[in-house]
Amino acid sequence: xxxxxxxxxxxxxxxxxxxxxxxxxxxxxxxxxxxxxxxxxxxxxxxxxxxxxxxxxxxxxxxxxxxxxxxxxxxxxxxxxxxxxxxxxxxxxxxxxxxxxxxxxxxxxxxxxxxxxxxxxxxxxxxxxxxxxxxxxxxxxxxxxxxxxxxxxxxxxxxxxxxxxxxxxxxxxxxxxxxxxxxxxxxxxxxxxxxxxxxxxxxxxxxxxxxxxxxxxxxxxxxxxxxxxxxxxxxxxxxxxxxxxxxxxxxxxxxxxxxxxxxxxxxxxxxxxxxxxxxxxxxxxxxxxxxxxxxxxxxxxxxxxxxxxxxxxxxxxxxxxxxxxxxxxxxxxxxxxxxxxxxxxxxxxxxxxxxxxxxxx
Amino acid sequence: xxxxxxxxxxxxxxxxxxxxxxxxxxxxxxxxxxxxxxxxxxxxxxxxxxxxxxxxxxxxxxxxxxxxxxxxxxxxxxxxxxxxxxxxxxxxxxxxxxxxxxxxxxxxxxxxxxxxxxxxxxxxxxxxxxxxxxxxxxxxxxxxxxxxxxxxxxxxxxxxxxxxxxxxxxxxxxxxxxxxxxxxxxxxxxxxxxxxxxxxxxxxxxxxxxxxxxxxxxxxxxxxxxxxxxxxxxxxxxxxxxxxxxxxxxxxxxxxxxxxxxx
Numbered sequence: 001x002x003x004x005x006x007x008x009x010x011x012x013x014x015x016x017x018x019x020x021x022x023x024x025x026x027x028x029x030x031x032x033x034x035x036x037x038x039x040x041x042x043x044x045x046x047x048x049x050x051x052x053x054x055x056x057x058x059x060x061x062x063x064x065x066x067x068x069x070x071x072x073x074x075x076x077x078x079x080x081x082x083x084x085x086x087x088x089x090x091x092x093x094x095x096x097x098x099x100x101x102x103x104x105x106x107x108x109x110x111x112x113x114x115x116x117x118x119x120x121x122x123x124x125x126x127x128x129x130x131x132x133x134x135x136x137x138x139x140x141x142x143x144x145x146x147x148x149x150x151x152x153x154x155x156x157x158x159x160x161x162x163x164x165x166x167x168x169x170x171x172x173x174x175x176x177x178x179x180x181x182x183x184x185x186x187x188x189x190x191x192x193x194x195x196x197x198x199x200x201x202x203x204x205x206x207x208x209x210x211x212x213x214x215x216x217x218x219x220x221x222x223x224x225x226x227x228x229x230x231x232x233x234x235x236x237x238x239x240x241x242x243x244x245x246x247x248x249x250x251x252x253x254x255x256x257x258x259x260x261x262x263x264x265x266x267x268x269x270x271x272x273x274x275x276x277x278x279x280x281x282x283x284x285x286x287x288x289x290x291x292x293x294x295x296x297x298x299x300x301x302x303x304x305x306x307x308x309x310x311x312x313x314x315x316x317x318x319x320x321x322x323x324x325x326x327x328x329x330x331x332x333x334x335x336x337x338x339x340x341x342x343x344x345x346x347x348x349x350x351x352x353x354x355x356x357x358x359x360x361x
Numbered sequence: 362x363x364x365x366x367x368x369x370x371x372x373x374x375x376x377x378x379x380x381x382x383x384x385x386x387x388x389x390x391x392x393x394x395x396x397x398x399x400x401x402x403x404x405x406x407x408x409x410x411x412x413x414x415x416x417x418x419x420x421x422x423x424x425x426x427x428x429x430x431x432x433x434x435x436x437x438x439x440x441x442x443x444x445x446x447x448x449x450x451x452x453x454x455x456x457x458x459x460x461x462x463x464x465x466x467x468x469x470x471x472x473x474x475x476x477x478x479x480x481x482x483x484x485x486x487x488x489x490x491x492x493x494x495x496x497x498x499x500x501x502x503x504x505x506x507x508x509x510x511x512x513x514x515x516x517x518x519x520x521x522x523x524x525x526x527x528x529x530x531x532x533x534x535x536x537x538x539x540x541x542x543x544x545x546x547x548x549x550x551x552x553x554x555x556x557x558x559x560x561x562x563x564x565x566x567x568x569x570x571x572x573x574x575x576x577x578x579x580x581x582x583x584x585x586x587x588x589x590x591x592x593x594x595x596x597x598x599x600x601x602x603x604x605x606x607x608x609x610x611x612x613x614x615x616x617x618x619x620x621x622x623x624x
Contacts, residue, residue: 013499014492205487209495210470210477217460217471224458227420228538229446229475238481285462 005355019204036193044186055185056258062298063189063196064254069278069290070203071246076276077284078207079239080219081132085144086247087271088151089121091264093248094255095161096120098170101256102163110177110191114252121248122241124151129240133233148272155264162264171261188257195253199246204287206242215239216285247275281335283342292343296335300328365569368400368590372431373542373574374419379428381414381598388414389425390598396542401568402576403585405609406595407618412578413455415595416544419576420452421445432542447475451540453531455547455578461520465530468519469505472537473498505533509563525556532563536571543567545577549584557581561588586610594618 008023010016020026040059044051068090075081097117101108107116128147135143155161155168162168175182177191206212214235217225226232255262274297282293304324308315315323339346374396381389389411396402404412417423419430421440429436432448451472460468477498483491506512509529514522519530528548535543548564549557561584567573579585585592586606594602594609596618602609609615 013496013503017495017499202485205485205491206481209484209487209491210474210479211481211484213463213467213471214474216463216467217474220460220462221458223422224454224460225471227422227442227446227452227458228472228534229443230471231443242481 017208019201019208033197037190040186040189044184052185055189058299058302059189060185060192060258061254062294063192064250064258065275065278065298066291066294067196067199067253068247068250068275069282069294070200070287071243071250072275073279073282073284073286073290074203074207074215074246075239075243076279077286077289078212078219079215079236079243081129081236081239082137082141083144083243084141084269084272084276085128085147085151086275087267087269088148089125089244089247090251090254090271091151091155091267092124092244093117093121093251094262094267095155095170096248097252097256098172099161099163101172108174108176109179110175110182110256111195113256114195114249117252118245118249121251122245125240125244125247126237129237132236132240145269148269152264152268155267167263169261169263170255172256173260175256182257192253192257195249199249200287203246207287211238219285277332281332281342283344286342286344288347289342289344292347296343300331304328366400366590367568367572369398371398372396373398373433374576375431376415376419377429377431379415379418379425379430381411381418381423381425387598389418389595392428392595392598392600394593394600394603396574396576397590398574399568399572400574400590401564401588402574403589403592404576404578404595405580405582405585405592406601409597410595411598412595413546414598416452416546416576416578419445419542420450420544446538449539449541450544451535451538451542452544453528453535453546453548455550457524457527457531459519459527459531459534462518464516464518465511465522465533466499466502466506466515468530469502469533469537470498472534473502475538502533502537505536508536508566509533525552525559528552528556528560529563532560532567536567536573539571540573543573543575545575545579547578547580549579549581557584564588 005022005024008021010021015021020029040051040055043054068086072083072086075083094117097113100116101113107113128144131143132140162170180187182188182191207215214225214230215238217228217230218232218235218239222232225235251267255266259266278293278297279290280293281296282291283289301324304327305320308320335343339349372395376395377393379389379392380387392411392415404415406412414423418425421442421444424439429438430440431437432450460471463471477494479491479494483489506515509532511526511529511533514526514530519527522530532545532548545564549560552560564575564577565588568575577589589606591604592602592606592609593600594612594615601618602612602615604612
């Protein structure tokens with residue numbers, strides 16, 4: 001690394017168990033968060049057109065999907081329960097939030113709306129988590145796939161949920177947080193960033209405490225976990241609830257702050273797969289990995305799409321989009337071969353090596 | 362050197378007429394024995410004799426079709442494993458059952474889970490009570506780490522540790538629960554002489570320092586005869602011997618089971 005951690009001794013267990021035990025890491029992350037809040041604001045003042053694109057197409061999707069990936073990672077990576085119902089739970093979050101916003105105008109503050117979306121998703125998550133006591137592994141994946149299809153069906157068929165709109169699409173507007181109107185892409189970005197930062201810290205706290213250990217114990221060896229006193233059903237359902245809460249909040253934010261108007265198709269099975277890929281490529285059982293995976297899945301297609309333009313190559317749109325799929329697919333395979341444990345492990349290994357650099361060991 | 366026995370006359374666990382079968386296979390037939398508080402009780406027998414099944418019955422993982430189990434004066438019919446854990450029964454496994462993706466420290470911390478009470482919200486904030494609780498239990502776990510001399514592997518994922526150390530970590534996880542009754546399923550299987558000596562020392566020290574009652578399954582007769590107060594011998598799911606090591610060693614039935622009989 002560019003720094004040495006030599007001389008940083010811990011004198012309390014609290015300090016030893018901090019999220020970032022090394023001072024430089026703490027400073028770096030703090031600086032990164034400050035930068036994430038301030039830099040786009042500065043950019044919006046200098047180049048509004050570029051900033052708008054950056055917010056809507058890059059940063060907002062990245063953050064929203066990072067949150068969804070953290071949610072799924074809690075379930076799949078930490079608790080070991082494979083789920084393909086992420087899109088469905090995002091839909092629950094989005095439509096629950098929509099209905100609260102629509103029908104109870106007194107509480108149209110976005111934070112409450114998102115919270116409600118998350119809680120409803122958690123409730124539905126618990127319901128669909130019940131089979132997990134009996135069903136494991138691939139079979140659970142199939143069971144959660146049923147959740148995806150069922151929830152898709154519900155939002156398409158139960159007209160009340162979409163306020164009887166003929167096409168099934170819903171739209172929101174006049175959004176506020178604490179009475180402040182959220183209209184510009186920048187404001188939307190800042191709201192999402194704040195929510196993601198808070199929920200990331202919460203997720204990290206959960207997974208490093210006894211609740212996180214109970215999830216990992218169930219993941220690594222459920223019989224032993226039960227014998228030392230963990231209750232499998234309770235532990236798994238808590239993971240389903242927390243995971244679905246995150247996914248639901250992400251779904252609500254995606255609908256309200258990214259799309260503004262959406263139809264059930266926005267949360268179809270492809271969404272579930274995309275988020276599962278983020279978790280696998282980023283690294284199972286890693287919060288950092290959720291961000292890396294989301295960045296990879298969201299940003300790589302954009303980069304590939306823009307790259308020929310930047311290089312001055314002219315090609316047809318059709319060829320470009322085919323190339324994008326091919327290269328993207330090849331990159332996924334490449335990363336999985338190089339590091340099956342995901343980008344987070346790649347990062348950890350690099351960090352470990354750099355720590356000793358220039359000495360081999 | 363003869364060790365001082367900590368066995369008392371008080372019965373901690375009594376098993377009466379336990380029978381367990383899986384379909385047509387009788388794993389245990391009409392077995393009765395008891396474990397006194399403070400003693401080291403060994404269960405021995407050839408492979409497939411039903412030793413592990415016996416432990417599984419004690420900690421509620423199997424439910425015997427017949428018989429009564431009385432633990433601390435309370436007789437029970439059925440019990441879930443987590444209830445056994447709550448009542449102070451901890452165990453280790455024949456094939457190591459550690460949580461491979463977690464560090465040594467986290468593995469031993471899971472042994473404290475029944476004593477960690479802070480809820481979801483406090484955990485989410487990791488502030489005040491949650492942090493205090495975490496630190497208190499960490500301090501306790503550090504004492505176990507010192508006791509088992511595994512300070513150097515505190516932060517290493519257990520999947521990367523050699524076999525002998527994994528066994529030691531598993532013992533640590535069981536100890537973290539501060540059990541009254543500790544069930545050890547072949548704690549020395551697959552170890553070399555030196556590792557066995559270490560493990561024997563730990564088992565005796567646990568019994569000595571914490572007063573923990575220990576029930577162990579072991580194949581190494583030298584170890585069993587040296588460290589246990591009383592031995593129960595199983596063969597084909599039946600009890601064929603029960604008594605002090607010397608009594609058991611002299612029993613003709615036990616000798617027949619181990620060495621075979623001439624016909």
